[in-house]
Amino acid sequence: MxxxxxxxxxxxxxxxxxxxxxxxxxxxxxxxxxxxGRHHDVAQPDIVDGRAGISLFSSEAFTLPFxxxxxxxxxxxxxxxxxxxxxxxxxxxxxxxxxxxxTPLAFLTAPGQGINITRNTWHGVLTPLAEPGLFAVIxxxxxxxxxxxxxxxxxxxxxxx
Amino acid sequence: MxxxxxxxxxxxxxxxxxxxxxxxxxxxxxxxxxxxGRHHDVAQPDIVDGRAGISLFSSEAFTLPFxxxxxxxxxxxxxxxxxxxxxxxxxxxxxxxxxxxxTPLAFLTAPGQGINITRNTWHGVLTPLAEPGLFAVIxxxxxxxxxxxxxxxxxxxxxxx
Numbered sequence: 001m002x003x004x005x006x007x008x009x010x011x012x013x014x015x016x017x018x019x020x021x022x023x024x025x026x027x028x029x030x031x032x033x034x035x036x037g038r039h040h041d042v043a044q045p046d047i048v049d050g051r052a053g054i055s056l057f058s059s060e061a062f063t064l065p066f067x068x069x070x071x072x073x074x075x076x077x078x079x080x081x082x083x084x085x086x087x088x089x090x091x092x093x094x095x096x097x098x099x100x101x102x103t104p105l106a107f108l109t110a111p112g113q114g115i116n117i118t119r120n121t122w123h124g125v126l127t128p129l130a131e132p133g134l135f136a137v138i139x140x141x142x143x144x145x146x147x148x149x150x151x152x153x154x155x156x157x158x159x160x161x
Numbered sequence: 162m163x164x165x166x167x168x169x170x171x172x173x174x175x176x177x178x179x180x181x182x183x184x185x186x187x188x189x190x191x192x193x194x195x196x197x198g199r200h201h202d203v204a205q206p207d208i209v210d211g212r213a214g215i216s217l218f219s220s221e222a223f224t225l226p227f228x229x230x231x232x233x234x235x236x237x238x239x240x241x242x243x244x245x246x247x248x249x250x251x252x253x254x255x256x257x258x259x260x261x262x263x264t265p266l267a268f269l270t271a272p273g274q275g276i277n278i279t280r281n282t283w284h285g286v287l288t289p290l291a292e293p294g295l296f297a298v299i300x301x302x303x304x305x306x307x308x309x310x311x312x313x314x315x316x317x318x319x320x321x322x
Contacts, residue, residue, distance in 0.1 A: 021297065023217055032286040036220035036294070041302050043215040052213045054204040054241055054277065054299060056184055059197035080215055082297045084273055085247050112245055112295055116215065125193040133197070134273055136182065136243045138215060138299060141202050 001067070001154060002103075005161045009091060009107035009115070017093040017121050019043040021080065021114035043116035046078040050142020057081075059126050059133035066090060069155045071101050071122045073148050077140030078119045081126065084134045086111035090158060092124025093117070101150050106158040122150065162228070162315060163264075166322045170252060170268035170276070178254040178282050180204040182241065182275035204277035207239040211303020218242075220287045220294035227251060230316045232262050232283045234309050238301030239280045242287065245295045247272035251319060253285025254278070262311050267319040283311065 007013060011020045019042070027037025045052040071094050083089060088109045094101035101122040109115070116138075117123050126135060140146055168174060172181045180203070188198025206213040232255050244250060249270045255262035262283035270276070277299075278284050287296060301307055 021215060021217065023219055023295070027219065031218075032220065036218055036287055038298075039217040039219065041214040042217055044302075045213060045215070052206060052299075053202040054182060054206070054243075056182065056200040056203055057192075057197055058184055058188065058200065059193065082215075082243050082245065084244060084275070086245070112293065114245070114297065126197055132273065134184070136275060136297065137199075138213075141205075 002156050004104060004106045004156050004158045006090060006106040006108040006158050007161060009109045009113055014107060018115055018117040021082065021116055022112060043080055045080065045138055046119045047140045048076045049144065050076065050140045052138055053141035055137045057126055057135045057137050059128050061129060061131045061133050062127045064158060064160050066127060066158045067155050068092065068124055069152050071104060071124050071150050073120050073122045074146045075120045075148065076144065076146040078116055080114060080116040080138040082114040082136040084136060085132060087128065087130035089129055090127040091115055092127065094122035096122060104156055163317050165265060165267045165317050165319045167251060167267040167269040167319050168322060170270045170274055175268060179276055179278040182243065182277055183273060204241055206241065206299055207280045208301045209237045210305065211237065211301045213299055214302035216298045218287055218296045218298050220289050222290060222292045222294050223288045225319060225321050227288060227319045228316050229253065229285055230313050232265060232285050232311050234281050234283045235307045236281045236309065237305065237307040239277055241275060241277040241299040243275040243297040245297060246293060248289065248291035250290055251288040252276055253288065255283035257283060265317055
């Protein structure tokens, strides 16, 4: 078993795998008589042969160290996870290496951060670290196969930095 | 000034104006080795001449009684508000009466509830009741006029039930 240390999630370290959905340094526009900032078009759903829909995921909470053997990817659509709470959650991602995932990386979100995983990017399952594990998910609604799974020969274990 | 009593938000009382984004009684699908429920396609963005994007709104918090004179609508797109926290927020809606808004209604959300306001539905501005007033917003990204405002002659005041 290989141990992975979860890094704090940032726009830079997550950039090869997707977009961190978080406030910019300043809003793009002030609305509502100046009382609300709009941070415009922070992440873009990328959907092939279908449409973007809003679903909810309600997951059990996990604890660290977190052990996993599987990552998956969705060839036909990006997938955004928006926590409907302020608890950190774990994000597991793997670079692609000629069609199979390489060594995974783990990130830990801060309150107020969501993610949009780029289409066809290897990632672990949703891993909240506290109840309620409630997330809005913006992903592809459509028919056809949109899931590819890969099982590693040896499990990985994620620990906190 | 007319007083409006905020009602608890339910799928039924909000149905004429949009969709409540909340967990169904049971998930449509169990995923992640049975540890996560997917509540599939709970709300559908409805976008004309543009695309659905993910933005963030960061608003000041408001207190009740809350006084307002203005509602607005977006002819070219639905607008979903997903709270990235578990604090209730206020939802103000008005039925349309031949192109102008009628008497508004107010709803108070429960933790875990979001909304998707139907395209071209009169609504008040985002009114969180606690800090941080942080919301993911799924709405239309595109050019062209997509905002119509209406100012009531007399203000309304929203109170808690």
